[in-house]
Ligand code: B12
C-alpha cells in the first residue's frame with residue numbers, strides 16, 4: 001500500500017517541518033510505503049508533482065491552508081486517489097471538509113490513524129473518525145522526521161511537550177479542540193527526543209511552555225543536560241518566579257513568543273485571557289530580558305472594547321517594554337471558536353466561511369464595534385509602521401538586553417526583515433512577500 005502525505009502551504013507559511021506529518025508517519029505500519037509532498041519546500045504543481053499512483057493521500061489542514069488543501073484534494077480525487085484530511089480545520093468543520101475529501105479525522109490522530117490505514121487497505125474507508133475521549137499523551141510515539149527531505153526547511157525542529165490549555169480565550173482554537181486539561185509528556189521522554197535531534201534550534205510547539213509550576217520546572221531540569229538552544233510560546237502566567245526563569249534559561253531557552261493580546265484589562269477579561277494583566281507587562285518583559293530570554297510580543301486588534309486610541313497605546317507599551325520584536329494581528333474568527341459563533345449570531349461576519357475566499361491580507365473579516373472596519377485596518381497598518389520605524393528600532397536596540405543572544409546577534413537582521421515586511425506586505429499589500437523572500441533566501445529545492 002502507498003500513502004502520500006501532503007502539507008499544503010499558505011503564502012506566509014513558515015518553512016518548518018510539520019509535526020503532524022511526522023507523527024502520522026510514526027503511526028503508520030512499516031509495510032506501508034510513505035511519500036511526502038510539501039508545498040512549503042516547493043509549490044506543488046498538480047500536473048507534475050503529485051503521485052496519482054498512491055492508494056491514499058493524507059492532507060493536513062489548517063484554516064489558512066484550507067483553500068489550497070481543497071485544490072490539491074480535487075486533483076488527487078480526479079485521478080481516482082482517495083483523500084483523507086485531518087488537522088485543526090477539518091476538525092472544526094468536518095462537513096465542509098467532507099465536500100472535498102473521502103474521510104475526515106476529527107482531533108488527534110493517535111489511536112485513529114491506524115484504523116484509517118486498515119480501512120483504506122481493505123477499501124472500506126469510513127467518512128468520519130473521531131475519539132470519544134482525549135488520547136493519552138504521556139509517552140507518544142517518536143515523530144518520524146526522516147520522512148522530510150534534508151533541505152528546504154529552517155534549521156529548527158519542532159517538539160511538542162503538552163496538549164490542551166486550561167484557559168478559555170474566546171478567539172482561540174486550542175481549548176475547543178485539545179481540551180482544558182493539560183496533557184503532559186514525561187519530561188525525561190521529551191529530553192530523550194530533543195537529544196536525538198541534529199544541529200539547529202528547537203521550537204516547542206506548545207501553546208504555553210511555562211506556567212505549570214513544578215511541572216514546567218521538571219521539564220526544564222530534564223532538558224538542561226541535553227544542552228540545546230530552544231524557544232517557545234507562553235502567556236504571562238508563570239513567568240513571575242525567578243527560580244523558574246533561571247531554570248528556563250539554564251535549560252536553553254533564549255526567546256519566548258508571548259501572547260499579550262491587549263493593553264486593556266477590560267478587553268482581556270471580556271475575551272477570557274484573564275491571566276494577563278497589562279500592569280505587569282513592562283516588568284514581565286524586563287524580568288525575562290534580565291534572565292537572558294528575549295521577548296517577541298504578540299498583540300491583537302479588533303476586540304469589541306477596542307477604540308481608535310488602542311493602536312498608539314499598544315505601540316507605546318511595546319516600545320517602553322523594549323520587546324525585541326512584535327507582531328500585530330487583526331482579530332480572526334477561526335471556525336469552531338466561541339468568537340466565530342458569536343460574531344455569526346450577531347450578523348457581524350462579512351462571510352461566514354471567510355477562509356474560502358481570497359482577499360487582501362489583514363483586512364478584517366467582521367464589522368468591529370468600537371470603530372469602523374477601515375479604521376481598524378488602517379490603525380493596524382499604522383501600528384506596524386510606527387513600531388518598526390527607524391526611531392523605534394534604534395530606541396529598542398539601545399535598550400535591548402545584552403545578555404540575550406537574540407538581542408545582540410539577531411536584533412538587527414530580524415527587525416530589518418520586519419521593516420521590509422511592513423512596507424511590502426502590511427502597507428504595500430503584497431501577500432506573497434514572505435513566500436517570495438523565502439524563495440530568494442532558501443535556495444534549496446527538493
Ligand atoms: C507551532 C504552531 C505554529 C508554528 C509552526 C507551525 C508549523 N508549521 O509547524 C508557527 C509559529 C509558524 C505558527 C504559525 C501560525 N499559526 Co500556529 N500553531 C502552532 C501550535 C502551537 C502547534 C501546532 C503543532 O505543531 N502541533 C503538533 C501537531 C502534532 O499537532 P497537530 O498539527 O494538531 O496534528 C495532530 C492532529 O491535528 C491530527 N492531524 C493533523 N493533520 C492531520 C492530517 C491527517 C490526514 C490526519 C489523519 C490527522 C491529522 O493528528 C496530529 C497528531 O495528533 C498550534 C496550537 C496547537 N496546540 O495545536 C497553533 C495553531 C495551529 N496556529 C494557529 C494560527 C492561527 C497560526 C497563524 C495564522 C498565526 C498568525 N497570526 O500568523 C500562523 C499561520 C501561518 C500559516 N500561513 O499557516 C491556530 C490555527 C487555527 C486554525 N483554525 O487554523 C492554532 C490552532 C493556534 C490557536 N491559538 O488557535 N503556528
Ligand code: SF4
Nearest residue numbers: 165167169172174207
Ligand atoms: S490563547 Fe493561549 S492561553 Fe488562551 S486559550 Fe489559547 S492557548 Fe490557551
